Structure formats: structure tokens, C-alpha cells
Amino acid sequence: xxxxxxxxxxxxxxxxxxxxxxxxxxxxxxxxxxxxxxxxxxxxxxxxxxxxxxxxxxxxxxxxxxxxxxxxxxxxxxxxxxxxxxxxxxxxxxxxxxxxxxxxxxxxxxxxxxxxxxxxxxxxxxxxxxxxxxxxxxxxxxxxxxxxxxxxxxxxxxxxxxxxxxxxxxxxxxxxxxxxxxxxxxxxxxxxxxxxxxxxxxxxxxxxxxxxxxxxxxxxxxxxxxxxxxxxxxxxxxxxxxxxxxxxxxxxxxxxxxxxxxxxxxxxxxxxxxxxxxxxxxxxxxxxxxxxxxxxxxxxxxxxxxxxxxxxxxxxxxxxxxxxxxxxxxxxxxxxxxxxxxxxxxxxxxxxxxxxxxxxxxxxxxxxxxxxxxxxxxxxxxxxxxxxxxxxxxxxxxxxxxxxxxxxxxxxxxxxxxxxxxxxxxxxxxxxxxxxxxxxxxxxxxxxxxxxxx
DNA sequence: TCTGGGGTCCTAGGACCC
DNA sequence: TCTGGGGTCCTAGGACCC
Numbered sequence: 469x470x471x472x473x474x475x476x477x478x479x480x481x482x483x484x485x486x487x488x489x490x491x492x493x494x495x496x497x498x499x500x501x502x503x504x505x506x507x508x509x510x511x512x513x514x515x516x517x518x519x520x521x522x523x524x525x526x527x528x529x530x531x532x533x534x535x536x537x538x539x540x541x542x543x544x545x546x547x548x549x550x551x552x553x554x555x556x557x558x559x560x561x562x563x564x565x566x567x568x569x570x571x572x573x574x575x576x577x578x579x580x581x582x583x584x585x586x587x588x589x590x591x592x593x594x595x596x597x598x599x600x601x602x603x604x605x606x607x608x609x610x611x612x613x614x615x616x617x618x619x620x621x622x623x624x625x626x627x628x629x630x631x632x633x634x635x636x637x638x639x640x641x642x643x644x645x646x647x648x649x650x651x652x653x654x655x656x657x658x659x660x661x662x663x664x665x666x667x668x669x670x671x672x673x674x675x676x677x678x679x680x681x682x683x684x685x686x687x688x689x690x691x692x693x694x695x696x697x698x699x700x701x702x703x704x705x706x707x708x709x710x711x712x713x714x715x716x717x718x719x720x721x722x723x724x725x726x727x728x729x730x731x732x733x734x735x736x737x738x739x740x741x742x743x744x745x746x747x748x749x750x751x752x753x754x755x756x757x758x759x760x761x762x763x764x765x766x767x768x769x770x771x772x773x774x775x776x777x778x779x780x781x782x783x784x785x786x787x788x789x790x791x792x793x794x795x796x797x798x799x800x801x802x803x804x805x806x807x808x809x810x811x812x813x814x815x816x817x818x819x820x821x822x823x824x825x826x827x828x829x830x831x832x833x834x835x836x837x838x839x840x841x842x843x844x845x846x847x848x849x850x851x852x853x854x855x856x857x858x859x860x861x862x863x864x865x866x867x868x869x870x871x872x873x874x875x876x877x878x879x880x881x882x883x884x885x886x887x888x889x890x891x892x893x894x895x896x897x898x899x900x901x902x903x904x905x906x907x908x909x910x911x912x913x914x915x916x917x918x919x920x921x922x
Numbered sequence: 923t924c925t926g927g928g929g930t931c932c933t934a935g936g937a938c939c940c
Numbered sequence: 941t942c943t944g945g946g947g948t949c950c951t952a953g954g955a956c957c958c
Contacts, residue, residue, distance in 0.1 A: 483958095503926075510926045512958085525958080528924055571929090571958045657931090659956050692932060693955090716930070723926060758950085768925070772952060808927085 469705055470618045472587035473637055476577040476596065477615045477623035478603070480556065481632035483573035485515035486610045487548050488540075499523070499539035501532050508723050508805070512544060516632060555606045563599065566709045576620055578709040592616050593637050600635065618643060619705035625654055643703035648675035655700050662689055677701040714814075718754060719762075720744045721808025727766045728804045735792055741809040742788035749811060755780035757813035759787050761794040764806035771798060780815045787811060 480486065484502040489495045499518035503511040509529035521536035529541065553572040560567045566578035584591055596614045603612045615626025617638035625647070626636040638646060652658050652666055652674060669688055671677050677685075678701035686694030699705065720741040728734050738761065749755060760774040773794040781787065791809045 506926095507923070508926075512926075526925085529926095530923070531925095574958075657956065661955060690933070713930095717928090719928065721927060770953080774951065776950065806926090810928095 469622075469643065469703060470580075471640055472580075473589060473592055473616045473618050473640055474579040474587045475617060475620055475623045475709065476579055476592075476599075477617075477620070477627040478556075478560065478575055478577065478599070479613045479615075479627045479631070480553075480573040480603075480607075481611045481613055482513055482515050482519075483553075483610070484513040484544055484549055485518070487545070487552055488542055489515060490608050490610060491548065495540055499536050500542065501529070501536070501539045502542050502544045503532075504529055504723075505541050505543045507725055514539075552607050552610070556603055556612075559599075559602055559606050566711055568709045568711055568713070576623065576709045579616070589637050589639055593635070596635050596637070600633075619703070620707050620709070621656070621700055621705040622647070622703060624656065625650075628654075647701075647703055648673065648678065650674050652677055652697075655697065657693060657696065662693065665689055674701050715752065715754065716814060717810055717812035718745050718749050718752070718756070718814070719760070719808055719810030720748075721762055721806060721810075723764070723806045724804075727802075728807070729800075731800065734795060734800065734804060734807060737807050738791045738795055738809055739788040741807065742791050743784040745809055745811055746782055746784035746787055749782040754811075754814050755782040756811035756815065757781070758811065759790040759794070760808075760810045760812065761791050761798075762806065762808035762810065763795070763798055763800065763804055765800070766803035766805055768805070770806075773797060774812075776813060780813070782811075 485500040488500050488502060489498075497517065498515075499521060500515040501511055501518050501523055502513045503509055507530070511523060511525055511527045511529060511532050513525060514523040514532070518532070518536050518539045521539070523532045523536050523539065532539070533541070549572050553569075557567060557569055557575060560575055560577050564577050564579060564582040566581045568576040570576070579587060579592060579595070582595070584595060593616075596616055600612050600614060604610065611633040613627045613631045613634045615623045615629070615636050615638070617623040617626050618640050622638050622643050626638050627634075629636045647654075650673065652671060653663050654674070658666075665688055666672070666677070669680075671680060677697060680688075680698075682695065682698040685698050688694065689697065722737070722741070728737070757778075757780050758774050758776045760772055763771045763773075765771070775790055775794060777786075777790070787809065
């Protein structure tokens with residue numbers, strides 16, 4: 469917690485719905501609901517006009533329609549949301565280099581890095597009013613709610629206090645007094661399950677939370693959350709504003725109008741989703757080692773299965789093959805309402821290639837610099853000159869003397885064509901007992917490095 | 923005919939290594 | 941013959957956020 473109110477939290481009001489009302493004047497002043505419009509859709513954002521009828525985020529669209537039948541129900545235009553968000557984030561970055569976006573419609577701004585004469589309450593208040601005006605200008609009329617306080621935690625709570633179109637500056641020294649009467653659910657990270665556990669322990673307000681010893685809290689809700697709650701209940705929060713947080717996973721999922729029962733249809737969906745994940749990874753220059761499959765059953769029980777490759781991939785066929793393998797191990801009788809594919813454990817080959825290039829620049833010998841594995845697979849021959857390494861991979865020759873790379877783990881064998889003469893090809897993976905593995909061949913040298921589909 | 927989609931973080935148990 | 945810890949990686953599930 470700082471001794472000045474120097475962290476700003478900005479939240480665009482009813483963002484998706486507001487963009488729709490901006491772009492379609494006939495919707496202004498009327499209830500607008502953005503979200504899934506199908507039979508299994510849920511509300512993403514409701515305009516304030518719709519909220520008056522009790523429509524809320526995360527409510528099923530079915531229930532929203534029952535409460536507010538005359539609202540406009542829209543499925544959302546994410547390109548418009550993204551570009552509007554980019555305009556706001558650009559404005560914030562013009563004000564301080566330290567901007568941490570939390571989503572399309574929210575960000576923290578560190579005012580210590582902004583060009584302000586001082587951080588007195590009057591100064592930051594005037595600054596925030598000016599900022600809100602400029603948000604309206606760059607977005608074509610959207611309003612934002614802003615909170616400013618001595619920590620991220622209090623700034624976020626403050627921005628919520630006078631929504632919509634509000635500003636609250638928490639005077640340093642008043643944080644605990646503001647916080648203590650509030651319900652524990654104002655604390656980010658305290659959702660329905662934690663509220664219930666705390667309630668059973670007789671804890672409802674932040675004040676009551678602050679009276680519980682840390683050890684007791686840890687017993688109630690676990691180590692990490694218990695420690696965090698103990699601090700936040702005292703308004704203790706020293707978290708920095710962190711720009712440029714790295715992506716940790718990429719995923720695509722879909723809920724289907726009617727439960728799926730046909731395995732071949734499920735496989736086709738998983739393959740399509742793998743392709744979409746791969747497309748997005750390539751667009752972002754990402755590559756990852758762990759492929760996950762998510763399956764939500766007819767009764768809403770959710771299963772996940774994952775497998776980790778020896779080296780990162782962004783190849784659609786590899787992700788698809790692995791996802792299908794994971795699907796094959798699941799009993800989907802009864803029906804499936806949701807399928808999803810994701811990749812995590814992200815790294816990027818761009819960086820590895822950079823290291824390889826640096827090695828060459830330094831006049832390093834052809835020998836790779838990374839440590840060789842302790843044991844070579846029995847098929848292994850001499851390592852191709854200049855081949856680069858990935859963790860857990862061995863370089864071997866195929867029967868034609870051409871170099872390729874393989875790795876294996878947890879029943880999955882990974883093959884990736886790579887020599888001194890050719891750029892790395894995409895990673896292909898097979899279940900270890902899949903005969904297709906033994907039919908696989910690296911591409912002929914005159915190919916473009918893309919192994920043919922078997 | 924309840925209950926999205928895209929994420930992050932945490933926990934717990936087992937394997938494996940030293 | 942019995943019995944260590946600690947650290948890391950991986951997997952599955954769950955809570956939570958917008």
C-alpha cells in the first residue's frame with residue numbers, strides 16, 4: 469500500500485452493450501443484451517436499461533428473455549470491441565507507460581509514472597475527470613468508471629462504487645474504514661464457493677475476516693487464498709502494475725445446442741478446433757508443449773485430459789492428433805455438451821531460432837550447445853550437422869541418412885524434421901503404438917520442409 | 923430446457939531424481 | 941530390511957475473473 473493514491477483502475481461501463489448502442493442509435497436508451505443467443509447461451513453484458521429488469525452477466529439467455537423479453541439480443545461483434553478497447557488502452561498508455569490491461573474493458577494505470585505535478589487527491593481527481601472525458605472522445609461516447617487508491621485492490625473496489633460513469637478517489641488513510649463494513653465478496657478471488665465456506669465459519673464482512681488469524685484462515689480456504697485474504701482484509705496490498713503479461717495458454721471450445729453422441733462428429737469438431745488453436749498460435753508467434761482436451765458431459769460434469777510433448781508445437785495436425793488420442797480414452801456415452809482444445813506450456817521457436825542464429829554468429833562449431841541426452845535411442849545415428857536442439861529431443865538419422873528429430877514421453881512419440889540445411893518442420897506426434905508412426909517419413913530434401921500427411 | 927468462452931491460478935497426488 | 945526428505949514435472953479438477 470502506497471502513501472499516495474497513485475493507482476488508477478478504469479472500467480468501461482457495460483462495455484459490449486455500450487459499443488452496440490454507440491454503433492446503432494436505435495438501441496440507445498433501450499435494453500440491450502450481448503451474449504449467446506442460442507438455447508444454451510448466457511449473458512455476457514447487459515446494458516443498464518436491461519439491468520433494471522434484473523438481467524445480469526452470466527445469467528442464461530433463456531432467463532434473461534423471460535425477465536426482459538423486449539430487449540435487443542445480440543451475439544456480439546468482437547472486432548468492434550477489440551478496436552474500441554485498443555483506442556482506450558492507447559489513450560492510457562499515452563498517459564503512463566505502466567498500464568496493465570485486465571480484459572478488453574479494464575486496466576490499471578500507475579500514476580507514479582504519469583506526468584503529474586504531484587499525487588494529491590485534488591490533483592489526481594482532476595486528472596481522472598479529464599481522462600474520463602478523453603475516454604468519451606476516443607470511443608465515440610462510451611463512459612468509464614474510475615477508482616484511484618493507494619493499491620490495486622482499493623482502486624478496483626473504488627471504481628465499482630459509483631458505476632456507471634463515476635469516479636471515486638480513496639483518500640490515503642481511509643482504506644480500512646471503507647473496506648471493513650463491506651461483504652467479503654468484494655474481494656477479488658472470493659466467489660460463491662469461498663463465500664459459502666467463510667459463511668460456515670461465521671465470517672460475512674471484511675471486518676470479521678480481519679479478526680481471524682492467518683493460520684485459521686489458511687485452514688479454512690487453503691494456503692494461497694488464506695494468506696491473500698489475511699492481507700487484503702487489512703488493506704495490505706503491494707502488488708505492482710505489470711504491463712505486458714505473457715499469454716499462458718490458447719484454447720477454443722464450443723457448447724452445442726444438442727448433446728453430441730456421435731464419436732465421429734466429436735472427432736471432426738476436435739480437429740477443427742485444433743486447427744483454430746494452431747491458427748491463433750501462429751498469428752501470435754506462439755508454440756506450446758501441452759495439448760489439452762476439455763469435455764463437458766450432458767450432466768455438466770467436466771473432464772479434462774492433457775498430454776505434454778517433448779517439444780513445443782503449433783502444428784494443427786499434431787494438436788489434432790493428440791486431441792483425438794485424448795478423446796479416444798474418454799467414455800462419452802450419455803452425451804457431450806461441450807468440447808474444447810487448448811495448448812499450454814507456451815514457448816516460442818522464434819526464440820530458439822534466435823539462439824541458434826546467435827550460436828552461428830559467434831562462430832560456434834556445428835555442434836549444438838545444449839546438453840545432449842544421457843541416453844541415445846537405439847535407432848540413433850550421428851547427429852546431423854547444425855541441427856538445433858529442443859529439450860527432450862534426440863536427433864537421429866532416418867534410413868536414407870537424413871536427419872530428423874524425435875522425442876517420446878507418456879506414450880507419445882514426436883517427430884520433427886530438422887537438419888543444418890533445412891528449417892525446422894512442424895512437430896508431428898503419434899501415440900507410441902500407432903502404426904502410422906512407422907509409416908512416417910521426413911520430407912525429401914527438395915520438399916519445402918513440410919512432411920506430407922500420412 | 924438451467925449453467926458461454928477465453929483465460930489465470932491453486933491444490934493435490936504421483937513419478938522421478940538426488 | 942527399512943525408510944529419509946526436497947525439488948521438479950506432470951496431470952486432473954476446481955475456483956475464479958471478465
